[in-house]
Amino acid sequence: MRVAINGFGRIGRSILRALATTRGGEGVEVALLNDLAPLETCAYLFEYDSTFGPFPGRVEMRPGALALNGAAIPFHHAPDLSALDLSGIDVVLECTGWANTRDVAERGLRAGAEAVLISGPSVAADVTVVTGANDAALTDQAIVSNASCTTNAVAPLLKLLDDLWGVESAHMTTIHCYTGSQPTVDAPREDLARSRAAALSMVPTTTSATKLVEHILPHLKGRTTGAAVRVPTASVSAVDLTARLARRPEDFTERLRAACAASPVLGWTDRPLVSSDLRARPESLVLAGPETLCGPEMTRLFGWYDNEWGFANRIIDVARRMARRDWEENTNVA
Incomplete structure (x- = not known):
């Protein structure tokens, strides 16, 4: 599978790190990187990461390329992705955060790529897919959204x-670390609470997962609500879910485990873990057994x-499925 990463911010760099340092990168070639920032800056931020630590390998700058352990990846600075030649690219990983219109989302396709996967919610996508929740929704769509990190955490749960016991109603609160959308010192934002310094206060706010869950699991529409509290930690978030279930088995914890x-x-x-213990875990959500409570009326889950x-x-994972889809189609034709 050949991919291009458009946008080399927190998610773009995390994707490349995951591909370069884990078995998840087997069979994946990152053929192109694109970001507006200088290559020197991007290389430095990739090599030295405040959350994940130094990259466990060799990072070099070459003319027009970022080299990892000697393997050079062409690096471009195109403000419009459609100006590049992406022929031979199976999936563009669209990580700029700006693919909210069809025109922007289609740029990878116009450049010659087979498909585009957007790293966030987008109304421009043909479909929104959350692994473990609505996998069957992915068919032959050219532009796919991977929803949000919180949606990927709560929707599979x-x-x-619902599959095991039936969900009559549920409320989710995500206790979310601060992000780049918040200021480091008090500064004007449309959301007044989120205009406050991110690392100094807990900030109640909303989450896109509230609407996305209903989109991913439409049969639960009207039965789920959600909210968020941004907290002064730099990485690892949590889901606190309270649900009313239709059926109540005696072996709830054992079956859930x-x-x-x-x-x-x-x-x-x-184990009685804290947030920093979960850094760099690859799961969408890790449930905390000691926090599970199955009461007479309500069930509480924490992950x-x-x-x-x-x-x-x-x-x-989704990019692999999208590329495999094209391979299977070509094999069937042959």
């Missing part, structure tokens, strides 16, 4: 609960997710 063990995206821990690393791994 809600689907699992077994279901997580069988899931490709959900994890489980019985951790590395909102950068886990999300980057899901983008790689």
